[in-house]
Amino acid sequence: MMLRSHTLLVLSLIFIYFFLAASFGYSFDATQLKQFKSSKQCMRCNLSFADLTGGLNLSGANLSGANLSDAYLSGANLSGANLSGANLSDANLYGGMLARANLSGAILTNVYLYGVNLDNVNLSSTTWIDGKKCKPGSIGVCNK
DSSP states (O other), rough: OHHHHHHHEEEEEHHHHHHHIIIISSOOHHHHHHHHHHSOOTOOOBBBTTOOOOOOOOOOOTTTTTTTTTBBTOOOOTTTOBBBBOOOOOOOOOTOOOTTTTTTTTTTTOOOOOBBBBBTOOOOBBBTTSBOOOOTTSSOOOOO
Protein backbone atom coordinates (compact mmCIF):
# COMPACT_ATOMS: atom_id res chain seq x y z
CA MET A 1 0.00 0.00 0.00
CA MET A 2 2.82 2.40 0.92
CA LEU A 3 4.69 1.64 -2.33
CA ARG A 4 1.57 2.27 -4.39
CA SER A 5 0.91 5.70 -2.85
CA HIS A 6 4.59 6.62 -3.23
CA THR A 7 4.49 5.65 -6.93
CA LEU A 8 1.33 7.69 -7.43
CA LEU A 9 2.96 10.72 -5.77
CA VAL A 10 6.07 10.43 -7.97
CA LEU A 11 3.97 10.09 -11.14
CA SER A 12 1.89 13.12 -10.13
CA LEU A 13 5.00 15.23 -9.57
CA ILE A 14 6.42 14.18 -12.95
CA PHE A 15 3.15 15.13 -14.66
CA ILE A 16 3.09 18.54 -12.94
CA TYR A 17 6.73 19.19 -13.90
CA PHE A 18 6.14 18.45 -17.59
CA PHE A 19 2.91 20.46 -17.62
CA LEU A 20 4.65 23.51 -16.15
CA ALA A 21 7.67 23.14 -18.44
CA ALA A 22 5.42 22.97 -21.49
CA SER A 23 3.37 25.93 -20.33
CA PHE A 24 6.17 28.31 -19.43
CA GLY A 25 9.48 27.26 -20.87
CA TYR A 26 8.87 26.00 -24.35
CA SER A 27 6.41 28.24 -26.10
CA PHE A 28 6.49 31.40 -28.14
CA ASP A 29 5.65 34.85 -26.84
CA ALA A 30 2.26 35.84 -28.28
CA THR A 31 3.12 39.56 -28.18
CA GLN A 32 6.33 38.98 -30.13
CA LEU A 33 4.46 36.83 -32.66
CA LYS A 34 1.86 39.56 -33.20
CA GLN A 35 4.60 42.19 -33.57
CA PHE A 36 6.48 39.97 -36.00
CA LYS A 37 3.46 39.30 -38.20
CA SER A 38 2.63 42.99 -38.46
CA SER A 39 6.14 44.44 -38.88
CA LYS A 40 8.30 41.54 -40.15
CA GLN A 41 10.80 42.63 -37.47
CA CYS A 42 11.58 40.41 -34.52
CA MET A 43 15.24 40.54 -33.60
CA ARG A 44 16.23 38.13 -30.83
CA CYS A 45 12.61 37.12 -30.24
CA ASN A 46 11.30 33.72 -29.18
CA LEU A 47 9.01 32.17 -31.76
CA SER A 48 9.78 28.55 -30.87
CA PHE A 49 6.83 26.24 -31.46
CA ALA A 50 4.94 29.05 -33.23
CA ASP A 51 2.80 27.97 -36.16
CA LEU A 52 3.95 30.19 -38.99
CA THR A 53 2.40 28.17 -41.81
CA GLY A 54 -0.02 29.46 -44.35
CA GLY A 55 2.30 30.78 -47.01
CA LEU A 56 3.54 33.73 -45.00
CA ASN A 57 5.50 36.27 -47.00
CA LEU A 58 8.47 36.99 -44.77
CA SER A 59 10.81 38.05 -47.53
CA GLY A 60 13.32 40.54 -46.23
CA ALA A 61 12.25 39.99 -42.60
CA ASN A 62 14.83 40.61 -39.88
CA LEU A 63 14.94 37.51 -37.69
CA SER A 64 18.57 37.70 -36.65
CA GLY A 65 19.16 35.74 -33.47
CA ALA A 66 15.50 34.68 -33.22
CA ASN A 67 14.54 31.38 -31.61
CA LEU A 68 12.55 29.53 -34.26
CA SER A 69 13.25 26.05 -32.94
CA ASP A 70 10.39 23.67 -33.67
CA ALA A 71 8.56 26.40 -35.62
CA TYR A 72 6.27 25.37 -38.49
CA LEU A 73 7.39 27.46 -41.46
CA SER A 74 6.10 25.17 -44.18
CA GLY A 75 5.65 27.10 -47.42
CA ALA A 76 6.88 30.39 -45.95
CA ASN A 77 8.70 32.85 -48.20
CA LEU A 78 11.90 33.78 -46.35
CA SER A 79 13.81 34.90 -49.42
CA GLY A 80 16.21 37.70 -48.59
CA ALA A 81 15.44 37.36 -44.86
CA ASN A 82 18.14 37.94 -42.25
CA LEU A 83 18.27 34.75 -40.16
CA SER A 84 21.87 35.18 -39.04
CA GLY A 85 22.43 33.52 -35.69
CA ALA A 86 18.83 32.27 -35.57
CA ASN A 87 18.01 28.93 -33.97
CA LEU A 88 15.97 26.90 -36.47
CA SER A 89 16.68 23.50 -34.93
CA ASP A 90 13.90 20.98 -35.53
CA ALA A 91 11.91 23.53 -37.57
CA ASN A 92 9.80 22.49 -40.56
CA LEU A 93 10.62 24.53 -43.67
CA TYR A 94 8.98 22.16 -46.16
CA GLY A 95 8.54 23.85 -49.53
CA GLY A 96 9.72 27.22 -48.27
CA MET A 97 11.78 29.83 -50.11
CA LEU A 98 15.15 30.87 -48.70
CA ALA A 99 16.78 32.29 -51.84
CA ARG A 100 19.29 35.04 -50.97
CA ALA A 101 18.60 34.61 -47.23
CA ASN A 102 21.38 35.16 -44.71
CA LEU A 103 21.73 32.07 -42.52
CA SER A 104 25.30 32.75 -41.41
CA GLY A 105 25.85 31.35 -37.93
CA ALA A 106 22.31 29.92 -37.79
CA ILE A 107 21.54 26.55 -36.20
CA LEU A 108 19.82 24.17 -38.62
CA THR A 109 20.18 20.92 -36.67
CA ASN A 110 17.43 18.46 -37.67
CA VAL A 111 15.66 21.05 -39.87
CA TYR A 112 13.26 19.64 -42.45
CA LEU A 113 14.38 21.23 -45.73
CA TYR A 114 12.62 19.06 -48.32
CA GLY A 115 11.65 21.17 -51.35
CA VAL A 116 13.40 24.29 -50.04
CA ASN A 117 15.15 26.63 -52.47
CA LEU A 118 18.66 27.39 -51.14
CA ASP A 119 19.90 29.37 -54.16
CA ASN A 120 22.40 32.03 -53.10
CA VAL A 121 21.79 31.38 -49.38
CA ASN A 122 24.66 32.42 -47.10
CA LEU A 123 25.49 29.32 -45.03
CA SER A 124 28.84 30.51 -43.64
CA SER A 125 29.50 29.05 -40.17
CA THR A 126 25.98 27.61 -40.08
CA THR A 127 25.42 24.49 -38.00
CA TRP A 128 24.04 22.13 -40.64
CA ILE A 129 21.30 19.50 -40.35
CA ASP A 130 23.81 16.85 -39.25
CA GLY A 131 25.31 19.11 -36.56
CA LYS A 132 28.51 19.92 -38.51
CA LYS A 133 29.59 23.49 -39.25
CA CYS A 134 29.59 24.84 -42.79
CA LYS A 135 32.85 26.44 -43.85
CA PRO A 136 33.02 30.21 -44.22
CA GLY A 137 32.07 31.18 -47.76
CA SER A 138 29.44 28.42 -48.12
CA ILE A 139 26.78 29.81 -50.47
CA GLY A 140 23.83 27.65 -51.50
CA VAL A 141 25.61 24.47 -50.35
CA CYS A 142 27.06 23.62 -46.96
CA ASN A 143 30.74 22.95 -47.53
CA LYS A 144 32.16 21.09 -44.54
